[in-house]
Amino acid sequence: MSQEHPFQVQIVPVTPFQQNCSIIRAANGDAAVVDPGGEVDKLLAAAEAMKADIKKIWLTHGHLDHASGSMELKERTGAVIEGAHEEEVFWLSQIAEQSKRFGVEGEGENVVPDRWLDDGDTVEIGGVVFDVYFTPGHTPGHVVFHQKEAKLAFVGDVLFKGSIGRTDFPRGHHQTLLDSITGKLWPLGDDTRFISGHGPMSTFGHERASNPFVADSVLSA
Template identity: 45%
Template structure:
């Protein structure tokens, strides 16, 4: 597995380009807005985009999902159906920050559920439904390489906000404790904002998990 991350939107959201080194097949995870650096990296690394993957429906993660699906003629997979209401109001979300021109409402090609898998060349991403930050939030877990793309569930030293419509703080903590922590101390967590961390680091030092 190889990956690159590209901060997008005014909130420095981590849009990720992840690929299988053997097949050069790649996915774009959480494209909140267009990134020329991302597009150049696809060309420079001779990658074949296979899909756009979404962890949840907030505009800083999903705003350019349709743009890239159309550009590369690929499906959009995720999030869970419970985030449908968020994807339906993407223009309203973006307009609050003056970005409505580049965002439109859409539905993914497929909603993803707990237990689904997404195959990318020789990589297998398992889907965990982790509600709390949003009701339909999911994460993508590649156990063989110990990489998890966790969106806005768990950050280094913090957790996702729960002051949005249909957010729930109790659900968020239960998602982390029941779904993410069992992945093991060495599991690398790539959050939607900020630096990479591990389950071990967060178990020991994250004040929200005490």
């Protein structure tokens, strides 16, 4: 946690997919919500309990379980939607259709971000700055958010504890995902903790040592 700009994070699992939505509250009370996949009432209640004022919505990618609550949350809070990369219009424009297909309660709306993000961009909440990395492979426009002072990353569905993102969806690509992990995530440092879209937290160092898909020993074999 940065001493200059302290912030707190609460992970709120949402939807039957148990997607890890994160609420990032800066010291001044302003907050960003990462990947509001649904259950907006639950997210608003969690934010209220944190005394967090939602100003930003940050999307790692456009899959239903990560983005379907975005427009409702924006309408109810006035928050600005930032992300993902512009290539993610492929998925963000299909959310309503996907919601019907999967029978998701409270049909999601197609998402139109206020700002697309690209590699090298930054996003900010309450004076806390996060670097943006373009990490395609799971989806064509996936991005990751990294707070370097706190050594904390929000990686969506690129990497999990003990696994990696699926690449069998349309416009997924396995080698591109591996390149995103090794080229964009590993350089952030072994001691960097990360919050995935699903499941428990881990560190990049732990995954480099033990992940059966991207451990150094596996990729160098």
